[in-house]
Amino acid sequence: MRRRTFLAAAGALAAASFRARAQVVQDIRPLVDAITGGATPDEGGIDIELPQIAENGHSVPLTVRVPSPMREDDHVRAIHVIAERNPRPAVATFELGPWSGRAEVATRIRLAGTQKVTVVAALSGNRFRIARKDILVASAACLDEGSL
Amino acid sequence: MLRAFLLLLLAASLPAGASDPPRPSPLRNGSEFQSGDVRSLQADDFANPMALWVERGRRLWSEVRNGRSCAACHGDAVRAMKGVAARYPRFDPSLGRVVDLDQRIDACEQAMTGTAFASESDDLLGLSAYIALQSRGMPLKVSIDGPARKTWEAGRDLYYTRIGQLNLACTSCHDASWGKTLLAETISQGHPTGWPAYRLEWQRPGSLERRLRACFNGVRAEMPAYGSPDLVALELYLAWRAQGLPMESPAVRR
């Protein structure tokens, strides 16, 4: 239920930003609220590994680690990645559980310019954590570049 | 008249290297001009996106098409294609001209099935990547003797010719300015050792031909068509210029 609400909110936010057609930093609070159901997440408790400078915004390595015993009664349920300056700030959602053993996901993302990347972790017991990391992007993705 | 003829004879008898154009010193491979992240991505045989195309090439090698297959003639690619990509471009007697590896693959495919692969298609890039991988780490060494010589000279001349609205020659950047910064990037020496490569800007793999066309566009010159003799001549010259450097294909580039 919550995941669909998050995606719907992300869609609305994306439509608005597409009309604006600018690589501006957006207010991602509605996105965060959709994840937490309006509750304020706890700050920190998430390790975001991103380069300080990304030469090319088309493919930036990201690793997210959320320290957690990953037990039935205390585990990470989902990791949400948000890029405030991307035309669609909702980058991805990863669903985990006690069967994961480790709340760690690595991937490669696109970044449309220098910005903060925000990660929200949803934990069992209706708890939430939030963390952010700044990254300088030398060559932005998503802009209308030539593909010669 | 006689003196001119004798001078000509003397010039023709000099060893080929006597008046060759200069090559960069020290020679630095393409990956040395990429960011640390791009270098790690290239070195990771699983995360390097080219591995997907290598896998495609591996399957195509054994795939039966029109009742035939690469494997049927060549056998196991790991053995039969070892070192092959490091000798391209080369003069192919059966085709009567200098060809690059992709053109040689296409000629085979044409002979096998009647239809060549499309330029920059996943299939052609897959086979190209798979075959080039079998030369990884081996020194690039092309022949410019005999029938290849004229093509090499045409490539050399093009390399030193100013072109486009920006009026730049290859040498202007890749000899005079390698190591310097252009916009957000470090200018490389322009070696062909990593191709086909996954270019982050394209977000897919591409051939050396595609990359060279982009260079022409970069100096606001008309891009030679795929398969143009200008491009293969330039490729041969670049391969000669890079000789001795280890092959990096299939590489990752920005």
Added chain:
Amino acid sequence: MSMLGRLSVPPSVKRGEPFAVRVIVQHPMETGFRRDYEGKVIPLHIVDRLVCRYGGRDVFRATLGSGIAANPYLVFYVVATESGPLEVEWEDDKGEVGKVSADVNVG
């Protein structure tokens, strides 16, 4: 050829311990913001769902957006329970699916 993907798990894993699963899928992850030579927008086309199944259950799910780089690459963890197949399946927004599997050897 169907949607190509590659999957990697360690050659052997310890029962009860989490192990890394690596997957890469061939897909352009077209953002819908690029234009072709005629100025026409190239439509959005992405892998939006991916799931990993092991030991009879879904052990990882991903919902991906156009902010994931082309040829999506993922590393995640799964606790080793029993020897057997581990399967990763994905679907794009046109309904095309791809699947890869590997054998997990629990020591």
